[in-house]
Amino acid sequence: MGLESVKKYACSAWNSEGRKELPKWAYRKLSSIRTSIYVLCLMALSFMVGTVFPQGESYEEYEKAGGKFLFFVSAFDLLEFFSSPLFLLLAVVFSLNLAICVLERYKALFVRRTFPKLFKPTKSFLLTHDRGHSHEDVRAALKSMKFRVADKDGDWVVMEKGLPYKWLTWAYHAGIVVCLFGVLLTFLFAFEEMMTLKPGEPQTIAPESTGLVQSIWQDKAAPSDFHLVLDKFTTEYTEAPELVYPDDKKARAAIGLGWQGLSHELKDDSLFAKDWWASLRAVAGGATIAEKKIEINDPLELEGYTIYLLGFEQELKLMVDGNPLLIDAKADSEVMLPNAATISFGTLRSGTATRVDGKEEEFTPYVTVRKTDSTGDPAILRLGDSVIVDNVTVTLAGFTESAILSYRYDPGVGVLWAGGLVVLLAVALRFYGAYYLIAYKVDDSDDIVHLSVHVTTKGLLADKQKLLNRLEARLTENDIKPVPLPSI
Amino acid sequence: MPLDSILSRDSFLLMAELRLFWLVAAFYAFSLILHLFHVFSRGESAGKTANTLLWVGAVIHVGLITLRTFETGRAPFQTLYESLSFFACSAVLTYLFVSRRWKGIYLPGTLVAALAFGACMYALLSRSPAIEPLSPPLQSWWFEWHVVLAFFSYAVFIVSAAVEISYLAVKPLLKSGDGQYGFRADMLEDFHGTALRLVLFGFPLLTFAIFSGAAWANVAWGRYWSWDPKETWSLITWTVFTLYLHSKAIPSMRGTPASVFNILGFICMLMTFLGVNWLAKLLGIPSMHVYAV
Numbered sequence: 001m002g003l004e005s006v007k008k009y010a011c012s013a014w015n016s017e018g019r020k021e022l023p024k025w026a027y028r029k030l031s032s033i034r035t036s037i038y039v040l041c042l043m044a045l046s047f048m049v050g051t052v053f054p055q056g057e058s059y060e061e062y063e064k065a066g067g068k069f070l071f072f073v074s075a076f077d078l079l080e081f082f083s084s085p086l087f088l089l090l091a092v093v094f095s096l097n098l099a100i101c102v103l104e105r106y107k108a109l110f111v112r113r114t115f116p117k118l119f120k121p122t123k124s125f126l127l128t129h130d131r132g133h134s135h136e137d138v139r140a141a142l143k144s145m146k147f148r149v150a151d152k153d154g155d156w157v158v159m160e161k162g163l164p165y166k167w168l169t170w171a172y173h174a175g176i177v178v179c180l181f182g183v184l185l186t187f188l189f190a191f192e193e194m195m196t197l198k199p200g201e202p203q204t205i206a207p208e209s210t211g212l213v214q215s216i217w218q219d220k221a222a223p224s225d226f227h228l229v230l231d232k233f234t235t236e237y238t239e240a241p242e243l244v245y246p247d248d249k250k251a252r253a254a255i256g257l258g259w260q261g262l263s264h265e266l267k268d269d270s271l272f273a274k275d276w277w278a279s280l281r282a283v284a285g286g287a288t289i290a291e292k293k294i295e296i297n298d299p300l301e302l303e304g305y306t307i308y309l310l311g312f313e314q315e316l317k318l319m320v321d322g323n324p325l326l327i328d329a330k331a332d333s334e335v336m337l338p339n340a341a342t343i344s345f346g347t348l349r350s351g352t353a354t355r356v357d358g359k360e361e362e363f364t365p366y367v368t369v370r371k372t373d374s375t376g377d378p379a380i381l382r383l384g385d386s387v388i389v390d391n392v393t394v395t396l397a398g399f400t401e402s403a404i405l406s407y408r409y410d411p412g413v414g415v416l417w418a419g420g421l422v423v424l425l426a427v428a429l430r431f432y433g434a435y436y437l438i439a440y441k442v443d444d445s446d447d448i449v450h451l452s453v454h455v456t457t458k459g460l461l462a463d464k465q466k467l468l469n470r471l472e473a474r475l476t477e478n479d480i481k482p483v484p485l486p487s488i
Numbered sequence: 489m490p491l492d493s494i495l496s497r498d499s500f501l502l503m504a505e506l507r508l509f510w511l512v513a514a515f516y517a518f519s520l521i522l523h524l525f526h527v528f529s530r531g532e533s534a535g536k537t538a539n540t541l542l543w544v545g546a547v548i549h550v551g552l553i554t555l556r557t558f559e560t561g562r563a564p565f566q567t568l569y570e571s572l573s574f575f576a577c578s579a580v581l582t583y584l585f586v587s588r589r590w591k592g593i594y595l596p597g598t599l600v601a602a603l604a605f606g607a608c609m610y611a612l613l614s615r616s617p618a619i620e621p622l623s624p625p626l627q628s629w630w631f632e633w634h635v636v637l638a639f640f641s642y643a644v645f646i647v648s649a650a651v652e653i654s655y656l657a658v659k660p661l662l663k664s665g666d667g668q669y670g671f672r673a674d675m676l677e678d679f680h681g682t683a684l685r686l687v688l689f690g691f692p693l694l695t696f697a698i699f700s701g702a703a704w705a706n707v708a709w710g711r712y713w714s715w716d717p718k719e720t721w722s723l724i725t726w727t728v729f730t731l732y733l734h735s736k737a738i739p740s741m742r743g744t745p746a747s748v749f750n751i752l753g754f755i756c757m758l759m760t761f762l763g764v765n766w767l768a769k770l771l772g773i774p775s776m777h778v779y780a781v
């Protein structure tokens with residue numbers, strides 16, 4: 001859009017003529033593919049901005065970490081860029097541009113197509129028939145090759161075959177509009193929260209927030225009428241030997257060139273959590289309404305919510321010096337012992353393990369433990385066993401494992417997938433499929449009958465040369481055939 | 489089998505694999521040197537030998553990746569070490585497939601050999617070849633589809649960029665009647681058309697890769713889009729290739745502007761794969777989380 005025309009409309013917008021013209025002008029601009037080039041450029045640039053600046057960070061954190069360009073960062077909301085007015089405005093222009101293009105092109109799909117009066121021949125053939133027979137032969141040959149007539153009123157007859165590429169082009173653009181609508185639904189209505197579900201402590205889904213639109217009439221979404229119960233949390237491990245591999249590049253090159261060897265070692269705590277599940281039950285009015293063993297990649301869908309397993313939290317019950325004094329400690333954290341050092345725990349392991357030799361076994365749960373200020377290898381503390389730290393005996397008396405769940409309400413997902421399916425199908429067919437348009441003309445102006453053919457193709461599977469070869473073979477095959485004489 | 493035997497067998501296999509990988513990198517390195525020699529000398533024999541070396545490297549590389557697949561018992565692109573190897577191999581194979589009918593044209597191989605060599609050296613010197621068990625988020629049907637399609641599209645975009653750059657380099661030479669690198673004026677446009685055809689082939693793959701990534705994120709993390717840098721760069725790449733395709737539909741933009749978009753798309757693709765955090769560092773802006781491949 002030229003600067004001149006923008007100026008012109010900016011000035012004339014104030015008079016009534018201008019006010020009438022402006023929407024028309026905007027509509028015209030928004031239905032143009034050229035505008036979409038500019039808009040797509042701006043979109044790409046704005047996405048880049050969002051990857052350069054740390055999204056979700058506070059300005060203080062940003063400044064502390066040595067972030068630059070503070071003025072711009074705060075003026076343009078660069079730390080929350082994807083929900084900033086600037087980005088949203090651009091997204092609206094992008095969506096309008098696409099939606100209007102789709103609308104305009106939809107109308108065009110039904111307009112009777114017009115073809116040029118003249119085509120530039122891709123190839124010409126000599127034919128040994130008279131003009132009339134040649135015409136029939138060509139038509140018959142093309143029909144047998146599954147071409148259908150698109151226009152036979154001009155000098156050139158136009159025939160076509162293959163996938164309806166105009167519809168497909170339209171379909172994936174329309175599919176993207178549907179996807180954008182799905183994204184809009186997500187933006188307006190979706191919300192998500194987390195909960196920690198302990199075994200034996202049923203909980204309702206009680207969000208503290210709600211979607212953007214729902215927040216107009218309520219602070220938080222209503223609690224669910226069902227309870228979630230964690231029946232069991234299970235983990236499966238696999239024993240994973242560690243590769244002894246140097247950090248130094250020269251040493252790595254030496255290994256690759258065969259001057260140095262390579263080895264694996266199995267440590268006491270070489271277990272890798274390869275799977276974990278939460279057996280969930282949803283209970284309403286005393287009856288179980290849903291039950292599922294969920295894991296990452298396999299959530300539970302219930303009453304508009306999708307309930308995901310994000311992780312787990314472990315609590316250790318420690319006995320100090322044989323005292324019934326119990327300390328609840330999170331695994332992966334530090335504990336200060338009374339009158340003694342601080343100790344650090346690793347992740348608690350419990351469940352079954354597949355050993356290096358393929359054997360499976362249920363093992364005694366254990367946790368690694370070491371004095372926080374020591375650098376040595378940690379000790380292993382098994383369930384029921386003790387370690388002595390600075391003359392203090394610490395016993396692992398028990399533990400609980402809770403599931404960390406996230407639940408999400410998002411009415412946009414289904415719409416997004418439906419649009420996505422259309423986009424994928426239409427893009428694949430349009431780009432990979434084949435469409436041919438052939439225009440031909442039989443000419444005998446200088447007593448030699450010849451056929452001019454123009455071919456256009458769309459789609460990667462369309463092979464122009466192959467089509468021309470087939471046509472030539474068909475026509476010469478017919479040419480050799482004797483022309484039946486009219487019976488007397 | 490006793491534990492010690494299992495461990496030493498694993499070490500032996502990994503050792504063999506590493507040496508093969510160094511061998512592959514050496515073939516790519518020599519291929520790159522000869523390609524560069526071809527660029528400067530315009531001699532056909534250097535180009536031909538460079539191409540042969542690329543073939544040999546690729547054949548060993550396929551063997552290597554097959555070995556890794558058996559060794560790990562899963563798709564060979566979980567760690568960045570594996571991904572880099574897969575990336576290099578798929579780019580070289582795609583190039584060799586696309587160029588199989590070209591006669592005497594070796595110029596585009598320079599970029600492909602350089603990328604393949606760079607990726608191999610990065611894997612060998614900066615990443616660990618350890619075989620990691622598949623973590624729970626990766627145990628999904630989407631994992632293989634998502635990654636294979638993304639890498640396949642990357643490979644196709646690399647070759648397209650190599651063709652595009654060669655076209656831009658050769659066009660003025662042909663006009664001035666200078667050395668041709670195996671090109672004749674009448675075949676140049678058809679050669680250039682290959683760049684478009686490759687993007688037409690790669691674009692649906694990238695589209696599917698992004699959708700499958702979103703579908704996967706939706707079941708694994710509970711959100712289909714988080715504006716993670718990697719996600720965002722894949723969207724930038726997709727947008728730039730969309731720009732390329734649209735500019736091909738506008739007569740006045742079909743030439744140089746379209747070529748620029750194609751090359752930009754390739755750069756964005758590299759950013760998506762590797763360069764996401766590098767940019768933030770370069771600009772002195774606090775870095776975000778690194779996305780492990």
Ligand code: HEM
Pocket residue numbers: 031032033036039040094097098099101105169172173176427730733734737
């Ligand atoms: C701002 C959003 C967009 C607008 C306004 C837009 C508009 C258009 C228009 C008007 C055309 C010409 C169609 C025709 O000749 O009938 C076109 C072609 C095309 N569009 Fe888009 N488009 C947009 C986004 C996209 C996206 C996101 C894709 C990716 C799937 C895409 C892929 C294409 C392709 C490949 C063509 C060439 C079609 C052909 O040659 O048949 N467009 N677009």
